[in-house]
Amino acid sequence: MTGQAFFVLTALADGPRHGYGIVSEVADLSQGRVKLKIGSLYGVLERLAAEGLIEPDRDEAHDGRLRRYYRLTRDGRRALAAEAELRAATARVVRARLRLASTQAAG
Amino acid sequence: MSGDLEWRYRRVLRLLPGWYRAQWEEDMVAAFLDSWLTGDPAADDDISNVAGPGWAEVASVAGLAVRLHLGGAGTPRRCAWGQALRRAVLAVLLVHAVLAVDVLVFLVWSRRLVGWLPAPPGSLVVAPAGAWAAVYYLAGAAWIAIFVSLALGHYRTARVLAALAVVPGLVALLQAQLTGIMPAPFGSWVFWVLVDLVPVLAMSAFRGDAPPAASGRWLLALPAGYVLVYGPLLALQATGRSAWLPDFPGLCCILVSLACLAHSPRAWSRQAAGTGLWSLTLVLLAAAAGAYRIVTLTSYLNDPHLISVSLAELLIMVAAVALVAPDAARAQTATPAPPPYPRAMAA
Numbered sequence: 001m002t003g004q005a006f007f008v009l010t011a012l013a014d015g016p017r018h019g020y021g022i023v024s025e026v027a028d029l030s031q032g033r034v035k036l037k038i039g040s041l042y043g044v045l046e047r048l049a050a051e052g053l054i055e056p057d058r059d060e061a062h063d064g065r066l067r068r069y070y071r072l073t074r075d076g077r078r079a080l081a082a083e084a085e086l087r088a089a090t091a092r093v094v095r096a097r098l099r100l101a102s103t104q105a106a107g
Numbered sequence: 108m109s110g111d112l113e114w115r116y117r118r119v120l121r122l123l124p125g126w127y128r129a130q131w132e133e134d135m136v137a138a139f140l141d142s143w144l145t146g147d148p149a150a151d152d153d154i155s156n157v158a159g160p161g162w163a164e165v166a167s168v169a170g171l172a173v174r175l176h177l178g179g180a181g182t183p184r185r186c187a188w189g190q191a192l193r194r195a196v197l198a199v200l201l202v203h204a205v206l207a208v209d210v211l212v213f214l215v216w217s218r219r220l221v222g223w224l225p226a227p228p229g230s231l232v233v234a235p236a237g238a239w240a241a242v243y244y245l246a247g248a249a250w251i252a253i254f255v256s257l258a259l260g261h262y263r264t265a266r267v268l269a270a271l272a273v274v275p276g277l278v279a280l281l282q283a284q285l286t287g288i289m290p291a292p293f294g295s296w297v298f299w300v301l302v303d304l305v306p307v308l309a310m311s312a313f314r315g316d317a318p319p320a321a322s323g324r325w326l327l328a329l330p331a332g333y334v335l336v337y338g339p340l341l342a343l344q345a346t347g348r349s350a351w352l353p354d355f356p357g358l359c360c361i362l363v364s365l366a367c368l369a370h371s372p373r374a375w376s377r378q379a380a381g382t383g384l385w386s387l388t389l390v391l392l393a394a395a396a397g398a399y400r401i402v403t404l405t406s407y408l409n410d411p412h413l414i415s416v417s418l419a420e421l422l423i424m425v426a427a428v429a430l431v432a433p434d435a436a437r438a439q440t441a442t443p444a445p446p447p448y449p450r451a452m453a454a
Contacts, residue, residue, distance in 0.1 A: 019138025038139045039167030042131055043174065063146065065137045 001083045004044050007034055009053065009072065009080040016057035018067040019045075045070065053079055112143060112155040119160050122172035124185070139164075177312035187438045191387035192312050197325060198392055199306040200257060202359075203250035205332045210247055212333075246275040251329070258325040262313040269307040276303050294403040298355070301399050336362070353420065356403045359396040360420040363389065367427035374434035383438025386431040393428040397421060 001009075004026075011017060011025035022045075023036045036044075048054045053076035057069040072080065116139045120132055143158055144151045160168075177189055249272040256265035276299050283295070336358075343351050353361060367389050374386050400421050407413035 018141075019134055020141035023138065023142065037164050037167035038135055038142065039164065039169075039171045041138065042135050043167075043171045046127075046131065062137075062141075063144070065140065066133065067137050067141070068134045 001079070002044075004034065004036065004040065005048060006080075006083055006087075008036075008041070008044050008048065009076055009083075012054060012070060012072045012076070013080060016069040016071040018060070018069050020067075022070070048076070052076075110155060112158055113140060115159040116140075119165050119168050122168055124172070124175050127175055173311050177309065187384060187387055189312055190384050191391055191435075191438070192309060194384065194388040195391040195395070196306045196309045196312065197254070197257060198388065199302060199395070200250065200254040201325070201328055201332055203247075203302070203306075204254035204329050205336060207248045207250045208329065208333045209337050212337075246272060254329065255326065257310070257313065258323070262310070265313070266307075266310050269310060273299075273303045273307055294356075294406050297399060297402045301395055305395075353416075354403070356396070356400040357417060357420045360400050360424040363393045363396045364420075364424045364427040367393070367424075367431050371427075371430040374431045383434050386435035387438045389431050390428060390435045393424055397424060400424075 007026040007029055008022055010029055011022045017025060019038070019041060023038070023041055026034050026036050045054065052073055054070045055073050057071040059066045059068050061067075113136060116136060117132070120128060120135060123132075139160070143154055145154070176185070177192060249268055253265050253268045253272060256262075256268065280295055280299055340352060343349065370385055370389060374383075400417060404414060404417055407417060
Protein backbone atom coordinates (compact mmCIF):
# COMPACT_ATOMS: atom_id res chain seq x y z
CA MET A 1 0.00 0.00 0.00
CA THR A 2 1.39 3.41 -0.93
CA GLY A 3 1.88 6.13 1.67
CA GLN A 4 -0.83 8.26 0.07
CA ALA A 5 -3.36 5.41 0.08
CA PHE A 6 -2.52 4.67 3.72
CA PHE A 7 -3.15 8.28 4.71
CA VAL A 8 -6.41 8.46 2.70
CA LEU A 9 -7.75 5.30 4.35
CA THR A 10 -6.68 6.62 7.76
CA ALA A 11 -8.50 9.91 7.08
CA LEU A 12 -11.71 7.90 6.51
CA ALA A 13 -11.24 5.66 9.55
CA ASP A 14 -13.32 7.78 11.92
CA GLY A 15 -16.12 8.59 9.49
CA PRO A 16 -17.05 9.61 5.95
CA ARG A 17 -15.35 12.66 4.39
CA HIS A 18 -15.65 14.56 1.11
CA GLY A 19 -12.74 15.19 -1.26
CA TYR A 20 -11.34 18.36 0.26
CA GLY A 21 -12.09 17.04 3.76
CA ILE A 22 -9.75 14.12 2.99
CA VAL A 23 -7.03 16.50 1.71
CA SER A 24 -7.24 18.56 4.94
CA GLU A 25 -7.31 15.53 7.20
CA VAL A 26 -4.30 13.96 5.46
CA ALA A 27 -2.36 17.21 5.90
CA ASP A 28 -3.25 17.21 9.63
CA LEU A 29 -2.47 13.52 10.11
CA SER A 30 0.92 13.88 8.45
CA GLN A 31 1.65 17.17 10.26
CA GLY A 32 1.84 18.94 6.92
CA ARG A 33 4.28 16.50 5.27
CA VAL A 34 1.71 15.10 2.81
CA LYS A 35 -0.14 17.75 0.82
CA LEU A 36 -2.34 15.92 -1.67
CA LYS A 37 -3.16 17.67 -4.92
CA ILE A 38 -6.67 17.06 -6.22
CA GLY A 39 -5.42 15.06 -9.24
CA SER A 40 -3.35 12.83 -6.95
CA LEU A 41 -6.23 12.41 -4.49
CA TYR A 42 -8.65 11.25 -7.18
CA GLY A 43 -6.05 8.89 -8.62
CA VAL A 44 -5.82 7.29 -5.18
CA LEU A 45 -9.60 7.32 -4.63
CA GLU A 46 -10.18 5.69 -8.02
CA ARG A 47 -7.77 2.85 -7.20
CA LEU A 48 -9.15 2.33 -3.70
CA ALA A 49 -12.71 2.28 -5.09
CA ALA A 50 -11.72 -0.20 -7.80
CA GLU A 51 -10.15 -2.42 -5.10
CA GLY A 52 -13.35 -2.21 -3.04
CA LEU A 53 -11.66 -0.50 -0.08
CA ILE A 54 -13.84 2.65 -0.14
CA GLU A 55 -17.32 3.49 -1.42
CA PRO A 56 -19.51 6.58 -1.72
CA ASP A 57 -21.47 7.43 1.42
CA ARG A 58 -23.76 10.33 0.43
CA ASP A 59 -23.95 13.54 -1.61
CA GLU A 60 -24.50 16.87 0.18
CA ALA A 61 -25.23 20.27 -1.37
CA HIS A 62 -22.81 23.02 -0.32
CA ASP A 63 -22.74 26.52 -1.91
CA GLY A 64 -24.57 25.19 -4.95
CA ARG A 65 -22.16 22.30 -5.46
CA LEU A 66 -22.55 18.64 -4.60
CA ARG A 67 -19.95 17.21 -2.26
CA ARG A 68 -19.61 13.47 -2.40
CA TYR A 69 -18.63 11.78 0.85
CA TYR A 70 -16.63 8.55 0.92
CA ARG A 71 -16.40 5.88 3.60
CA LEU A 72 -14.34 2.79 4.28
CA THR A 73 -15.80 -0.57 3.33
CA ARG A 74 -15.34 -3.58 5.58
CA ASP A 75 -12.45 -4.71 3.35
CA GLY A 76 -10.97 -1.21 3.57
CA ARG A 77 -11.09 -1.25 7.37
CA ARG A 78 -9.44 -4.68 7.39
CA ALA A 79 -6.74 -3.59 4.91
CA LEU A 80 -6.02 -0.44 6.94
CA ALA A 81 -5.74 -2.43 10.19
CA ALA A 82 -3.34 -4.91 8.53
CA GLU A 83 -1.22 -2.11 7.08
CA ALA A 84 -1.12 -0.27 10.43
CA GLU A 85 0.00 -3.46 12.17
CA LEU A 86 2.69 -4.04 9.54
CA ARG A 87 4.00 -0.47 9.90
CA ALA A 88 3.92 -0.67 13.69
CA ALA A 89 5.85 -3.97 13.63
CA THR A 90 8.42 -2.44 11.29
CA ALA A 91 8.75 0.59 13.57
CA ARG A 92 9.30 -1.71 16.59
CA VAL A 93 12.11 -3.51 14.75
CA VAL A 94 13.72 -0.22 13.74
CA ARG A 95 13.57 1.13 17.30
CA ALA A 96 15.04 -2.11 18.70
CA ARG A 97 17.93 -1.98 16.24
CA LEU A 98 18.61 1.68 16.96
CA ARG A 99 18.64 0.95 20.72
CA LEU A 100 21.04 -1.95 20.16
CA ALA A 101 23.31 0.22 18.01
CA SER A 102 23.30 2.97 20.66
CA THR A 103 24.13 0.45 23.40
CA GLN A 104 27.01 -1.00 21.35
CA ALA A 105 28.34 2.48 20.57
CA ALA A 106 28.20 3.44 24.28
CA GLY A 107 29.85 0.18 25.38
CA MET B 108 -18.70 33.41 -7.58
CA SER B 109 -16.46 30.62 -8.77
CA GLY B 110 -17.04 30.91 -12.53
CA ASP B 111 -13.57 31.79 -13.80
CA LEU B 112 -11.73 29.58 -11.36
CA GLU B 113 -14.03 26.68 -12.11
CA TRP B 114 -13.68 27.23 -15.86
CA ARG B 115 -9.87 27.22 -15.61
CA TYR B 116 -9.86 24.00 -13.63
CA ARG B 117 -12.33 22.29 -15.96
CA ARG B 118 -10.06 23.23 -18.84
CA VAL B 119 -7.19 21.35 -17.15
CA LEU B 120 -9.47 18.37 -16.52
CA ARG B 121 -9.94 18.01 -20.27
CA LEU B 122 -6.62 16.17 -20.19
CA LEU B 123 -8.46 13.25 -18.61
CA PRO B 124 -10.30 10.64 -20.70
CA GLY B 125 -14.01 11.30 -21.25
CA TRP B 126 -15.17 8.13 -19.49
CA TYR B 127 -13.21 9.15 -16.40
CA ARG B 128 -14.53 12.71 -16.42
CA ALA B 129 -18.09 11.42 -16.67
CA GLN B 130 -17.61 9.69 -13.32
CA TRP B 131 -15.29 11.99 -11.40
CA GLU B 132 -15.22 15.51 -12.88
CA GLU B 133 -17.95 17.11 -10.76
CA ASP B 134 -16.44 15.71 -7.59
CA MET B 135 -12.95 16.90 -8.54
CA VAL B 136 -14.24 20.39 -9.33
CA ALA B 137 -16.07 20.57 -5.99
CA ALA B 138 -12.94 19.49 -4.09
CA PHE B 139 -10.77 21.95 -6.02
CA LEU B 140 -13.12 24.87 -5.38
CA ASP B 141 -13.36 23.90 -1.70
CA SER B 142 -9.59 24.24 -1.53
CA TRP B 143 -9.79 27.86 -2.75
CA LEU B 144 -13.08 29.45 -1.80
CA THR B 145 -13.83 30.89 1.63
CA GLY B 146 -17.62 31.29 1.62
CA ASP B 147 -17.33 35.12 1.65
CA PRO B 148 -18.81 36.26 -1.72
CA ALA B 149 -16.57 39.35 -2.04
CA ALA B 150 -13.39 37.48 -1.21
CA ASP B 151 -14.39 34.56 -3.43
CA ASP B 152 -15.05 36.93 -6.31
CA ASP B 153 -11.50 38.31 -6.02
CA ILE B 154 -10.00 34.83 -5.69
CA SER B 155 -11.92 33.60 -8.72
CA ASN B 156 -10.60 36.46 -10.84
CA VAL B 157 -6.92 35.96 -10.04
CA ALA B 158 -6.44 32.35 -8.90
CA GLY B 159 -6.07 29.23 -10.98
CA PRO B 160 -4.69 25.74 -10.76
CA GLY B 161 -0.95 25.98 -10.04
CA TRP B 162 1.75 23.95 -11.75
CA ALA B 163 1.70 21.24 -9.07
CA GLU B 164 -2.07 20.88 -9.48
CA VAL B 165 -1.81 20.73 -13.28
CA ALA B 166 1.04 18.20 -12.97
CA SER B 167 -1.08 15.98 -10.71
CA VAL B 168 -3.92 15.99 -13.26
CA ALA B 169 -1.45 15.41 -16.12
CA GLY B 170 0.09 12.47 -14.24
CA LEU B 171 -3.34 10.98 -13.70
CA ALA B 172 -4.17 11.55 -17.40
CA VAL B 173 -0.98 9.77 -18.55
CA ARG B 174 -1.74 6.85 -16.25
CA LEU B 175 -5.31 6.58 -17.52
CA HIS B 176 -4.51 7.10 -21.22
CA LEU B 177 -1.46 4.85 -21.42
CA GLY B 178 -2.31 2.47 -18.65
CA GLY B 179 -5.03 0.69 -20.54
CA ALA B 180 -7.92 1.52 -18.22
CA GLY B 181 -11.49 1.99 -19.35
CA THR B 182 -12.76 0.69 -22.68
CA PRO B 183 -11.55 -2.51 -24.44
CA ARG B 184 -9.94 -0.32 -27.10
CA ARG B 185 -7.88 1.58 -24.53
CA CYS B 186 -7.01 -1.67 -22.79
CA ALA B 187 -5.67 -3.11 -26.06
CA TRP B 188 -3.64 0.00 -26.87
CA GLY B 189 -2.21 0.14 -23.34
CA GLN B 190 -1.09 -3.48 -23.47
CA ALA B 191 0.30 -3.12 -27.02
CA LEU B 192 2.19 0.01 -26.00
CA ARG B 193 3.80 -1.79 -23.06
CA ARG B 194 4.92 -4.63 -25.34
CA ALA B 195 6.26 -2.17 -27.92
CA VAL B 196 8.28 -0.39 -25.22
CA LEU B 197 9.67 -3.74 -24.09
CA ALA B 198 10.62 -4.53 -27.68
CA VAL B 199 12.48 -1.22 -28.08
CA LEU B 200 14.26 -1.80 -24.77
CA LEU B 201 15.17 -5.27 -26.01
CA VAL B 202 16.85 -3.61 -29.01
CA HIS B 203 18.73 -1.34 -26.60
CA ALA B 204 19.79 -4.32 -24.50
CA VAL B 205 20.98 -6.26 -27.57
CA LEU B 206 23.01 -3.22 -28.69
CA ALA B 207 24.52 -3.04 -25.17
CA VAL B 208 25.39 -6.75 -25.22
CA ASP B 209 27.11 -6.18 -28.55
CA VAL B 210 29.17 -3.35 -27.06
CA LEU B 211 30.23 -5.51 -24.12
CA VAL B 212 31.03 -8.53 -26.30
CA PHE B 213 33.04 -6.34 -28.63
CA LEU B 214 34.97 -4.74 -25.76
CA VAL B 215 35.83 -8.17 -24.35
CA TRP B 216 36.84 -9.44 -27.78
CA SER B 217 38.83 -6.43 -28.97
CA ARG B 218 40.78 -6.13 -25.70
CA ARG B 219 41.54 -9.89 -25.73
CA LEU B 220 40.05 -10.36 -22.25
CA VAL B 221 39.30 -13.99 -23.10
CA GLY B 222 42.65 -15.53 -23.98
CA TRP B 223 41.47 -18.43 -26.13
CA LEU B 224 39.46 -16.24 -28.51
CA PRO B 225 41.23 -15.37 -31.76
CA ALA B 226 41.98 -11.71 -32.40
CA PRO B 227 39.08 -9.86 -34.11
CA PRO B 228 39.53 -8.95 -37.77
CA GLY B 229 41.22 -5.58 -38.22
CA SER B 230 38.14 -4.21 -39.96
CA LEU B 231 36.15 -4.62 -36.71
CA VAL B 232 38.58 -2.94 -34.34
CA VAL B 233 37.50 0.59 -33.60
CA ALA B 234 38.93 1.91 -30.35
CA PRO B 235 36.65 4.20 -28.33
CA ALA B 236 37.85 7.79 -28.60
CA GLY B 237 38.87 8.85 -25.12
CA ALA B 238 37.47 8.49 -21.63
CA TRP B 239 34.09 10.01 -22.50
CA ALA B 240 33.43 7.36 -25.13
CA ALA B 241 34.25 4.65 -22.60
CA VAL B 242 31.80 6.20 -20.12
CA TYR B 243 29.21 6.42 -22.88
CA TYR B 244 29.62 2.74 -23.78
CA LEU B 245 29.50 1.65 -20.16
CA ALA B 246 26.38 3.76 -19.50
CA GLY B 247 24.86 2.08 -22.54
CA ALA B 248 25.23 -1.23 -20.73
CA ALA B 249 22.65 0.05 -18.21
CA TRP B 250 20.00 -0.73 -20.83
CA ILE B 251 20.50 -4.42 -20.10
CA ALA B 252 19.56 -3.79 -16.45
CA ILE B 253 16.59 -1.65 -17.54
CA PHE B 254 15.24 -4.34 -19.86
CA VAL B 255 15.69 -7.08 -17.25
CA SER B 256 14.06 -4.93 -14.53
CA LEU B 257 11.07 -4.18 -16.72
CA ALA B 258 10.66 -7.79 -17.84
CA LEU B 259 10.73 -8.95 -14.21
CA GLY B 260 8.18 -6.32 -13.14
CA HIS B 261 10.53 -3.99 -11.20
CA TYR B 262 9.02 -0.93 -12.85
CA ARG B 263 10.32 1.75 -10.50
CA THR B 264 13.91 0.51 -10.75
CA ALA B 265 13.62 0.39 -14.53
CA ARG B 266 12.22 3.93 -14.70
CA VAL B 267 14.96 5.40 -12.49
CA LEU B 268 17.73 3.64 -14.43
CA ALA B 269 16.18 4.67 -17.76
CA ALA B 270 15.95 8.32 -16.71
CA LEU B 271 19.70 8.19 -16.00
CA ALA B 272 20.58 6.14 -19.09
CA VAL B 273 19.22 8.70 -21.58
CA VAL B 274 21.46 11.44 -20.18
CA PRO B 275 24.86 10.32 -21.62
CA GLY B 276 23.31 10.11 -25.09
CA LEU B 277 21.90 13.62 -24.75
CA VAL B 278 25.21 15.00 -23.46
CA ALA B 279 27.12 13.32 -26.30
CA LEU B 280 24.67 14.76 -28.85
CA LEU B 281 24.90 18.26 -27.40
CA GLN B 282 28.69 18.04 -27.31
CA ALA B 283 28.84 16.86 -30.93
CA GLN B 284 26.35 19.51 -32.00
CA LEU B 285 28.22 22.33 -30.26
CA THR B 286 31.64 21.24 -31.52
CA GLY B 287 30.36 20.62 -35.04
CA ILE B 288 31.55 17.00 -35.25
CA MET B 289 28.15 15.35 -35.66
CA PRO B 290 28.13 13.30 -38.87
CA ALA B 291 24.33 13.17 -39.35
CA PRO B 292 22.75 15.77 -37.08
CA PHE B 293 19.12 15.15 -37.90
CA GLY B 294 19.33 11.35 -37.78
CA SER B 295 21.23 11.37 -34.50
CA TRP B 296 18.63 13.53 -32.78
CA VAL B 297 15.81 11.45 -34.22
CA PHE B 298 17.51 8.30 -32.90
CA TRP B 299 17.77 9.82 -29.43
CA VAL B 300 14.16 11.02 -29.40
CA LEU B 301 12.54 7.92 -30.92
CA VAL B 302 14.70 5.16 -29.46
CA ASP B 303 15.79 6.71 -26.14
CA LEU B 304 13.41 9.42 -24.96
CA VAL B 305 9.98 8.29 -26.19
CA PRO B 306 10.26 4.70 -24.84
CA VAL B 307 11.46 6.06 -21.50
CA LEU B 308 8.48 8.43 -21.30
CA ALA B 309 6.17 5.63 -22.39
CA MET B 310 7.44 3.54 -19.48
CA SER B 311 4.87 5.43 -17.40
CA ALA B 312 2.38 2.96 -18.92
CA PHE B 313 3.88 0.22 -16.71
CA ARG B 314 1.99 0.21 -13.44
CA GLY B 315 1.37 -2.30 -10.73
CA ASP B 316 -2.38 -2.33 -11.39
CA ALA B 317 -2.05 -2.76 -15.19
CA PRO B 318 -1.99 -6.25 -16.72
CA PRO B 319 1.61 -7.58 -16.76
CA ALA B 320 3.16 -7.02 -20.18
CA ALA B 321 6.06 -9.41 -19.83
CA SER B 322 6.99 -12.74 -18.39
CA GLY B 323 10.38 -14.23 -17.65
CA ARG B 324 10.36 -15.63 -21.19
CA TRP B 325 11.18 -12.15 -22.47
CA LEU B 326 14.63 -12.60 -20.91
CA LEU B 327 15.34 -15.42 -23.38
CA ALA B 328 14.83 -12.92 -26.17
CA LEU B 329 18.03 -11.12 -25.16
CA PRO B 330 20.57 -13.86 -25.99
CA ALA B 331 18.36 -15.06 -28.86
CA GLY B 332 18.11 -11.55 -30.29
CA TYR B 333 21.86 -11.06 -30.06
CA VAL B 334 22.66 -14.33 -31.84
CA LEU B 335 19.98 -13.95 -34.52
CA VAL B 336 20.69 -10.29 -35.32
CA TYR B 337 24.39 -9.87 -34.68
CA GLY B 338 25.47 -13.31 -35.91
CA PRO B 339 24.65 -12.51 -39.55
CA LEU B 340 25.82 -8.89 -39.21
CA LEU B 341 29.20 -9.87 -37.77
CA ALA B 342 29.59 -12.58 -40.40
CA LEU B 343 28.99 -10.03 -43.17
CA GLN B 344 31.40 -7.57 -41.60
CA ALA B 345 34.13 -10.12 -40.91
CA THR B 346 33.98 -11.46 -44.47
CA GLY B 347 34.40 -8.01 -45.97
CA ARG B 348 30.79 -7.63 -47.17
CA SER B 349 30.10 -4.50 -45.16
CA ALA B 350 28.40 -2.91 -48.17
CA TRP B 351 25.53 -5.35 -47.66
CA LEU B 352 24.89 -4.11 -44.14
CA PRO B 353 21.74 -2.01 -43.69
CA ASP B 354 21.96 1.16 -41.63
CA PHE B 355 20.20 1.17 -38.25
CA PRO B 356 16.81 2.52 -39.48
CA GLY B 357 16.94 -0.03 -42.31
CA LEU B 358 17.74 -2.81 -39.84
CA CYS B 359 14.73 -1.75 -37.74
CA CYS B 360 12.47 -1.93 -40.81
CA ILE B 361 13.84 -5.36 -41.75
CA LEU B 362 13.38 -6.72 -38.23
CA VAL B 363 9.79 -5.45 -37.99
CA SER B 364 9.05 -6.90 -41.45
CA LEU B 365 10.44 -10.30 -40.42
CA ALA B 366 8.44 -10.21 -37.18
CA CYS B 367 5.24 -9.41 -39.13
CA LEU B 368 5.90 -12.24 -41.57
CA ALA B 369 6.59 -14.67 -38.73
CA HIS B 370 3.40 -13.60 -36.91
CA SER B 371 1.08 -13.44 -39.91
CA PRO B 372 0.11 -17.18 -39.99
CA ARG B 373 -1.17 -16.86 -36.41
CA ALA B 374 -2.84 -13.54 -37.18
CA TRP B 375 -4.77 -15.15 -40.05
CA SER B 376 -5.55 -18.37 -38.20
CA ARG B 377 -9.10 -18.53 -36.83
CA GLN B 378 -8.08 -21.00 -34.15
CA ALA B 379 -5.39 -18.82 -32.58
CA ALA B 380 -6.81 -16.60 -29.86
CA GLY B 381 -5.22 -13.51 -28.38
CA THR B 382 -2.91 -12.81 -31.32
CA GLY B 383 -4.37 -9.35 -31.91
CA LEU B 384 -2.32 -7.65 -29.20
CA TRP B 385 0.89 -8.81 -30.87
CA SER B 386 -0.42 -7.55 -34.21
CA LEU B 387 -1.20 -4.18 -32.62
CA THR B 388 2.28 -4.14 -31.05
CA LEU B 389 3.84 -4.76 -34.47
CA VAL B 390 1.79 -1.93 -35.97
CA LEU B 391 3.13 0.43 -33.29
CA LEU B 392 6.71 -0.73 -33.87
CA ALA B 393 6.27 -0.36 -37.63
CA ALA B 394 5.02 3.20 -37.17
CA ALA B 395 8.11 4.06 -35.11
CA ALA B 396 10.51 2.31 -37.51
CA GLY B 397 8.80 3.93 -40.52
CA ALA B 398 9.03 7.41 -39.00
CA TYR B 399 12.70 6.82 -38.23
CA ARG B 400 13.37 5.54 -41.78
CA ILE B 401 11.61 8.49 -43.41
CA VAL B 402 13.32 11.26 -41.42
CA THR B 403 16.76 9.70 -41.92
CA LEU B 404 16.31 9.69 -45.70
CA THR B 405 17.57 13.26 -45.59
CA SER B 406 21.07 11.90 -44.93
CA TYR B 407 21.10 10.22 -48.38
CA LEU B 408 19.79 13.04 -50.54
CA ASN B 409 22.99 12.96 -52.60
CA ASP B 410 22.96 9.19 -53.11
CA PRO B 411 20.07 7.91 -55.28
CA HIS B 412 21.10 4.27 -54.71
CA LEU B 413 20.77 4.55 -50.92
CA ILE B 414 17.49 6.42 -51.31
CA SER B 415 16.15 3.54 -53.43
CA VAL B 416 17.34 0.94 -50.92
CA SER B 417 15.77 2.87 -48.03
CA LEU B 418 12.45 3.25 -49.86
CA ALA B 419 12.49 -0.47 -50.67
CA GLU B 420 12.97 -1.26 -46.96
CA LEU B 421 10.05 1.00 -46.18
CA LEU B 422 7.75 -0.53 -48.79
CA ILE B 423 8.59 -4.08 -47.72
CA MET B 424 7.72 -3.16 -44.14
CA VAL B 425 4.42 -1.56 -45.19
CA ALA B 426 3.49 -4.71 -47.12
CA ALA B 427 4.44 -6.91 -44.15
CA VAL B 428 2.44 -4.79 -41.71
CA ALA B 429 -0.60 -4.98 -43.99
CA LEU B 430 -0.64 -8.74 -43.27
CA VAL B 431 -1.24 -8.22 -39.55
CA ALA B 432 -3.20 -4.95 -39.64
CA PRO B 433 -6.69 -6.58 -39.84
CA ASP B 434 -5.89 -8.68 -36.78
CA ALA B 435 -4.68 -5.56 -34.97
CA ALA B 436 -7.97 -3.83 -35.76
CA ARG B 437 -9.93 -6.77 -34.32
CA ALA B 438 -7.87 -6.66 -31.12
CA GLN B 439 -9.28 -3.25 -30.26
CA THR B 440 -12.73 -4.70 -29.70
CA ALA B 441 -11.81 -8.20 -28.56
CA THR B 442 -9.52 -7.35 -25.65
CA PRO B 443 -11.38 -7.72 -22.37
CA ALA B 444 -11.82 -4.49 -20.41
CA PRO B 445 -10.44 -4.25 -16.89
CA PRO B 446 -12.82 -4.85 -13.99
CA PRO B 447 -15.58 -2.19 -13.93
CA TYR B 448 -16.02 0.29 -11.15
CA PRO B 449 -18.19 -0.77 -8.27
CA ARG B 450 -21.76 -0.01 -9.29
CA ALA B 451 -22.24 2.47 -6.50
CA MET B 452 -19.34 4.56 -7.82
CA ALA B 453 -20.86 4.84 -11.26
CA ALA B 454 -24.17 6.00 -9.86
